Amino acid sequence: MIVNRDNFLLGLAGLRLSVKKIAYSIICCACLYVSVTLLSCKDEQRNSAAKVRIVQSDNGYAILRNGKVFEIKGASGTSNFQTLHEAGGNCLRVWDTLHLRQILDSAYANDIAVIAGLPIQNSDQTELYNDPIKTLRQLSKFQSVIDRHKNHPALLMWCLGNELDFPYKPSYNSFYAAFNAITKMIRRIDPDHPITTTVMNFNKKYITNIQLRCDIDVVSFNIFSNLGLLRKDLSEFSWFWNGPYMLLEWGTDGPWPGCQSTAWGAFIEYPSKKKADIILHRYRQHMPLEDPRLIGNFIFFWGSKQETTHTWFSIFDEHGRKSEPVAIMQYIWKRTLPDEHYPQIRYMLLNHKGAGDNILLNPGQTMLPELVMHDKDSVMSVNWEIFKEDWYKENGQNNTRKLIPLDTKFETDGKLTTLFKSPMEEGPYRIFAKIYDYNGNFATCNTPFYVMSDR
Structure with missing residues (x-):
């Protein structure tokens, strides 16, 4: 058979082109498969709860998150996730249940874990706790919050109440019943996340009642001027309670009794430079970092808030601009000071x-x-x-x-x-x-x- 040379070369070129097209199609399909698989894995990860436990070893207490030790570098606040991450922080404690999904998503995008607060009414609200219908309504409200957010990978733990009182008197039995009903509900529908609650300062009476009458995993304190007394208080009461604890709020003194004030009762606020100095001094001198029971501390307040003034606790202004305590916290978390300057x-x-x-x-x-x-x-x-x-x-x-x-x-x-x-x-x-x-x-x-x- 005689084959025309030009026809042969033309056919060979066409064959090569077909092979290239097939190879290109295979590569495109493979890339599409990998992309879809990665997106699917990411979506699966986003919908997969982080399994968190508080464990005790010979070295003390620690938080295990998905089997790995999680060392909290925390702040209490509402926003500025990227700045928190850049400064070396890794955990935010929040109280906003209405926008919790948005907060969790933003935290996840910046590799931040979240302690989510559940704003339970304090024990003195007897009208609520002596009414079974109102108590059940409160329980149902929190159950819906737990159900909606328990599988979010940014969630670290739940905090039931803020600065609650835990009295001795039998007249508060209905409060304890309601409190324990909520913790029981959380354990039933979300066993992957520990539970804490917060009291103001170190209070032996409250700690005793929490240990004897409540079911939580870790006690937390909001503590400011009394931080210098904490080591002594912990040591003197360790015969009864020797469990793990966190400091969910600490920092400069607030506009409270004991703060310097004017003759007409206006509390005197320090300039932001002095606040930054106080924060660093308290961390260096009074934070019980050597205590194996301490599993986390949170500077207050990572954001902007009104409390007597709009500047008292605000580490950021309303536009997200930074004040000097950001530099102090970066030094604490990363052991390096930022290059940028802050006015003083x-x-x-x-x-x-x-x-x-x-x-x-x-x-x-x-x-x-x-x-x-x-x-x-x-x-x-x-x-x-x-x-x-x-x-x-x-x-x-x-x-x-x-x-x-x-x-x-x-x-x-x-x-x-x-x-x-x-x-x-x-x-x-x-x-x-x-x-x-x-x-x-x-x-x-x-x-x-x-x-x-x-x-």
Whole structure:
């Protein structure tokens, strides 16, 4: 048979092209299969609960998460997950059950574990706990929360209540029954996540009742100025209770009894620089890191919140910009300080007087506030605001919404000084200064004053 050379070469080229097409199709199918498999695995992982246990060994207590030791580097707050991860943190304690799915998803995306709070009513709410229908309604509400989120891989454990009271008296039996009904429900439908509860400071009576009357895995404390007493308290009570514990809130002192205040009862807030110094000092001197019973601690507050002022505990401003405690926590968690700079305020003066000088003003009086800085050359801008003192309470609880600043005209004399006229209405106020540097970081301070009227 005689084969035309040109036809042969043309056929050979076509064969090669067909082989390439087949190979390309095989590669595309393989890539598609791998992609689908990876996405399927990721979705499966997202819907797979992390199995968490608290275990005891010769070295003390530890958290096991999916079989591996999980060392908590924690913060209590609501947001700023990426910054938490970048600073070296790995766990966030939250109280928002309404947006819990969104919080868990954001935490998972940033490799953050979550302790989810369940806001159970305190034991003094006898109207609730003596009513079986209301108690059952509370149980049902929390069961739906557990059911919705128990399989999320970011979930670490549940915290039942915040700063609860655990009294001795038999009249509180209905509270204990309701508390234990919730823990029993959690153990039944979500055995993969431990349970904790939180009390304010170290309280022997409460710890005793928790141990004798409740079923939880770890006791947690919110502790601030009393952190320096914790080692002694733990040692003296170890004959009765020697179990694991966490500190779910610690940091600088809050606007509570014992805090320095003015003659009219306005608590005096430290500048953010001094707060950062207090946080570092308390961690170095008083955090019982050597105690094998301590399985985690959480700085307060990783976010922005109103508590007497909108700056008292807020490590971030409302736009997510950072203050110096972020750098302190990075040093604690990673043992390295960030390269970026933070502005540092020493104090504020108002007509040459400090916050502790009980500043009394006349209505419409011209005032000269000035800031004294450690590093004034780094200041990019200063935002001055005046607020009424936040004394509003509802059902005995402090206001949690940021107040609206007064419409005040500031005549800027320089970055660190300004002029304003005091309000015409009698009452307590605060002047706030928020300083931003060229990195976008901020520092805050405020000074309380009182306007007195002759009318």
